[in-house]
Amino acid sequence: MLDGETPIRTDGESRQLEDKIWRAIQQKQDVAQRPIHTHPAARRWWLSAAAAVVVLGLGWFTYLNLNSNSETILTSNGPAVSSPAGTLIRLNDTAQAMELTLSDGSRVTLAPRSSVEYPAKFESTRREVTLHGEALFQVTRNPQQPFYVNAGEVTTKVLGTSFRIQTGEENSSVQVSVLTGKVSVFQRDLPDAPTKDKIKNGVILTPNQRVLYSQASHSFETSLVEQPMVVAAESGASVASTSDVAFDFEDASMATVLGKLEKAYGIEIILENEELGNCLFTANITEQPLFTKLDLLCAALNSTYEVRGTKILIMGSGCR
Incomplete structure (x- = not known):
């Protein structure tokens, strides 16, 4: 029973x-x-x-x-158990992702074998939750009440954005990937210590960037996400698909092509040789993901590219 x-x-x-x-x-x-x-x-x-x-x-x-x-609150996704302190703990023991909505309207998509702890209502000047496992957060914007996610030794602070957090076994590592907006990821002294006045070091992430925190070395390693998404330049929101932005070029200079890619994906692209910027490119690469776009560009111009941290470096002698 x-x-x-x-x-x-x-x-x-x-x-x-x-x-x-x-x-x-x-x-x-x-x-x-x-x-x-x-x-x-x-x-x-x-x-x-x-x-x-x-x-x-x-x-x-x-x-x-x-x-x-204590009170047991029943929902369509299973019970959220209320602790004596008034915090709710939701555990996803199913094989499917579980969605829940917090009191401020923020949405959490909880991966299998993951749990999240959160107050029934955010009443203080900060919105704070604790994650074990993996979850996608879509946070309702509220500059007067920042949103904090504690995961092991790492805290992620946002005002309103969407991002994914994954923790390794026993919090040995924490990975944060940003979909939209901007987040601050920093280390705390202890997993259970209050975040206030406990910031040690960290990084700022923008869309299509991620950071991997290692508990063993207490270090942050930033990089690009595996599949960068097109980001709307003005609103900072991810576009549903790459086809929503056209990448159809006819005798366009490499500098023009790369400039449009930088603006669309929010990723800095650097030319090792400035002469590459004068080379011309003709193709419709709208439907291709970012790294396939770069493969086609480099193949046409006899050049190569490397991902270095959160930037992309294109190398080659030029089109002559």
């Missing part, structure tokens, strides 16, 4: 049920302790049955007491 809904009973009915359970336990114990001469196998069966009743009785008694001191 622990996995089912909480039965609705009055305090009197609960006490009567507890008394009934304890009487049954006592009767079973008395039977097990009587000097009845039975077959050894039968005696072992009775002792096992008595032990099972004791365990079940204690479990039910604990269950009743727990439910008398």
